[in-house]
Amino acid sequence: MHYGLDIGGTKIALAIFDDELQCRDRWQLATPVDDYEAFLTTVCGQIALADERCRDLASEQAQAEEHEQEQQQAMASVGIALPGVIQTDGTVLSSNVPCLNRRRVAEDLGARLGRKVATGNDCRCFTLSEALLGAGRDKRHVVGVILGTGLGGGLCIDGRLFNGANCLAGEFGHQGLAASVLLDHGLPLYDCGCGLRGCAENYVSGTGLGRLYRHFGGEADTYQWLAAYREGEASARRAFDAYMDALGSVLAGQILALDPDIFVFGGGLSQVPEIMEALPVATQKHLFAGVSLPEFRVAEFGAASGVRGAALLGRNQLLNESLLLNESRISKSNGPNSQASDAVNPPSKRSIANGSS
Template sequence: MQTWYGIDIGGTKIELVACGDDLQVAYRRRIATPTKDYADFVRSIGELVEAAEAELGACRAVGIGVPGVVERASGRHLSSNVPALTGQRVGDDLRHRLQRPLHLGNDLHCFALSEAHGGAAQGYASVFGAILGTGAGGGYCVEGRLIGGFNGIAGEWGHWTVPATLLMAYQLPLLDCACGLRGCMERYVSGSGLALIHHHLGGDAIDAGAIVELADGGDATARHALDIHRDLLGHGFAGLVLALDPHVIVLGGGLSKVERLYDELPAAISAHLFNGMRVPPILPPVFGDAGGARGAALLARQNTPS
C-alpha cells in the first residue's frame, strides 16, 4: 500500500500525518512553527519528512497546506500567520529541499477537502468548509474536488466587506485588515473578532471561549456580544449561500466547538436571505484539528499521476 504524507502549516504548529490509500491516519507528529526565520522553516519541513520516512519508509508524495495566498504570476507567498513565508517562493524551495513529489495547497482548502471525504460532508454534492479561528476563511469542494478559482483563492469569504449598515447598527468601528482592505468579515466574526466585539461593549474576556462561558453564566454583555457576532456571521454565510449555494457548510477552527452556533446560525442566515431560500445544514467537523493535514495527504493523492 502506498503512503501519502500530509503537512498542515499553522501559526503555532506544523503537523505531519501519514495516510494509506484508505486515508486512515497511521502516523502523526507535530513541531513548533518557525514563524520568523524562513531558512529554519524550510529546514524544519525537510527534517520532519525525513524523520517520518526513517520510521515508515518512502512516501509516494507529500501534500502541504499552507496559510495565505500565492501570487500566480510570481509564485510568491503572502501569509499573515507565518510572516517568514511572505515574499518567498515556498513551493519551489520545498520541492528543492524535499526532492519528492510535492503538491502545495491552501490550509483552509485542505480542511474542506478532508471533510468532503469521509468527514461531515460525506455524501453531499458540494461543501463549504468555513474556518472560524484566529481568522476566517474556507474552501469549496464539488463532488469531492476542490474549486480553486482563477487566482486560487476561492473560499476567502473572510475578506468580504461587512456592510456599513451593520457596522452602524451595532456602532462598531471600521477596522483595518492585514490583507490591506478595511472592514473585512474576519475582523469581526473570527474568534479574535468576537473578543474585539466584547471589548467594544465594555467587556474584558481574553478569548471567545471565555465569552461563551460568561454568556452561559448569564452575563448580559457577553450575551450581547454573541448576538452581534451571530448576526454578522449569519450575513456572511448568507452571502455564501447566494454565491455558491453549497449543500452543506462544515465549521472548523476554535469556534466550531461552540455548540450554540449549530442551533442558532440557521435563523441568523435566513434573516439575510430572500423568502423561499433554504439554509443548508451547518455541521461540526469530523476530523477537527487533524483535518488540514489529512486533507493535504488527500490533495497529494488526488494530484499524483498513477
Template sequence: MRYGLDIGGTKIEIAVFDRDFKVLDVTRISTPSENYQRFMQSVCRLVRQKDKQYSCIGSVGIGLPGVQETRSSKQISSNIPCLTGQHVARDLATELNRAVYIDNDSRCLALCEALTGAGQGMPRVFAAVLGTGAGGGLVLDGKVYRGASGVAGEWGHMPIAAHLVNQYGLFVKQCNCGLYGCLEHYISGTGLSNLCEHFLRIRLPTEEFLKLLAEKDPKALHVYQVFIDILCSGFASLQLTYDVDIIVLGGGLSNIKRLYADLDQRLPDFLFKGIQAVPIVPARFGDSSGVRGAALLGDNSF
C-alpha cells in the same frame, strides 16, 4: 504512505496515513517562521525521518495559512513571514525529489470534509474556519476551487454589511490585508474578543465569554446576538454567491455547541423569502480535518 503537514505560525505537524487513510503517527515541532532556509530544513528533515521510519517515499501534501498566487506560484503568508514571496512548493519538491502539493489550510479542511467528512457525497461544499482568523475553502465535485488568482474562499475578507454596522454602532477598522471592515474582525476568535472589548469594555477569552453567556449575562447575550447576526450575514452572502449544498465549520469557535441551532434559526432572516437556508454543521474530523485534507491533497493532487 501519505504525509499530511499542517503548518502554522507556531508549529509544524506531520501526520502519516496508510493506504486506507488511518493515522499511524503524528509528530510536531516548532515553526522557524523568520528564516526560510531553516524552515526548509525543518520540513525536509521531518519528511525524510518518516521515509526512513516507514521504508518508503511518501506523498507530501501541505496546508499553510495564506495563499499561493496562481500565476507566479509564490506564497503569501502573514503568519509565517519568511515564506512570503518564496516558491515553497517548488523548492520543497526539488529538495525532496518528489511532487509536493501545497494549499491554504482552510481548503485542506474543506477537501477532507468534502471527500470523507460531513460533506461526503455532496457536489458543492464550503468549509468555513472560525479560528484566530476566518478562512474558507470551496470544493466542487471533489475538486478544490482556487479561482483565477488563488484567493477563492477568502470569505473572512468580505466586508461586513453596512446595515449591521449602523444597527449596532460597530467599529470599522483596517485589516492586515489592507482592506477595511473585514468579517474576520468580528466572527473569528479574535473578532469575538473585539466585540467584547467594544460592548463590554474588556477583552475576554472565548472560554470566559461563554461562561458569561451560560449565566445569561445580559451584556454577553447582546454581544452574542451581534456575533450571530454578523455570522449569518456572511453565510447568507456565501449562499447567495455559491449556492452550496452544505457549510462545514472548523476552528475553535466551531466547538460552541449552541451555535448550530442559533444559526439555523436566524439565517433565513438574511435570505430571500422562500429560499431554504443551507445546512451548517461541524467538521466530522474536527481539529484533524486540516492535516487529513493535506494528506489527501498530496495523494491525489486535487
C-alpha cells in the same frame, strides 16, 4: 504512503496516511516563524523522520505477515497545508507565518527533498478533507468554513476543489461586512491586516468575537467571553448577538453566491454549541423569503482535517502524474494519431478524489 503537513502559526502537525487514507502515525512540533532557512530545514527533517517511520511500519507489517520486507519502498507523496494565499505560481502571500511571505515554498522544498511537493491553503485543505471523506462526503456542493483565529474556507464541487483563476476562492473573510450589521449594532470599521477596512474576519473570527466583547464593555478575550456569556453578563450577550448577526450575514452571502448543499464548520468556535445552534436562524434573517438553508454540520475530522486534506493534495498530485504518464505511454504505443480522451473513458470524481479548478 502519503504525508500531510498542516503549518500553523505556532505548530506544525504532520501525519502519515496509507493508501486508504487511514492515519498510521502523527506528531507535531513548533513552527519556525521568522527564519525561512530554519523553516525549510525543519520541514525537510520531519519528512526524513516520516520516511524512517514508514520503513519501521513496513518492517513491522512484513514481520506480522511473515514474509520478507521489500528492499525499496515507494517514495511517499508530500502535501502541505499553508496559511495564506498561494498564488498560481506558488508564491505565498498574507501568511501568519512571516517567513513564508513572498516565498515559493513548494518549489524550494521540492528542490531539497528531491520529490514533488503539493501545497494548498489550509482552509481549502480542510474543505477538501471534509468534502471527500468527512461531513460533506455525500454532497455535491460543499463549502468549508473555519471559525478560528481568522475566517476563511473553501468550495468543493463534485469532489473537486475549486480554486478560481487566482486561487482566491474561499477568501470570504476579506469581504466587507454587511452595512446593516454595522449600523444595527453600532460597530466601527476595523482596519484589517490585509490593508482593507471592515473585513468580515475582524468581526466573525475568534479574534473578532473578543474584539466585539471589548467593544460592548467586556474586559477580557474570547476565552473569558464564553464563561461570561453563560453566566448571563450583559456585555457578553450583546457581543454574542452582534457576532451571530455578522456570521449569519456572511453565510447568507455565500448561499446567494454559491448555493451550497452543506456548510461544514471547523475551528475553535465551531465547538461552541450555542453558536452552532443559533446559526440557522441568524443566517435565515439575511435571506429573502423562499430561500432554503443548506445543512450546517461540524467537521467530522476536526483539527485533523488539515493534515488529511494536505495528504489528499499530495496523493492526487501523484495520481495525476501517473495518469498523464500512462496516457503518454498509450499515445506512443498507438502511434502519433492516437489520442487519450476523458470523453471516451471519463474518470469518476471519487476515484481521482480531487483535482482543482
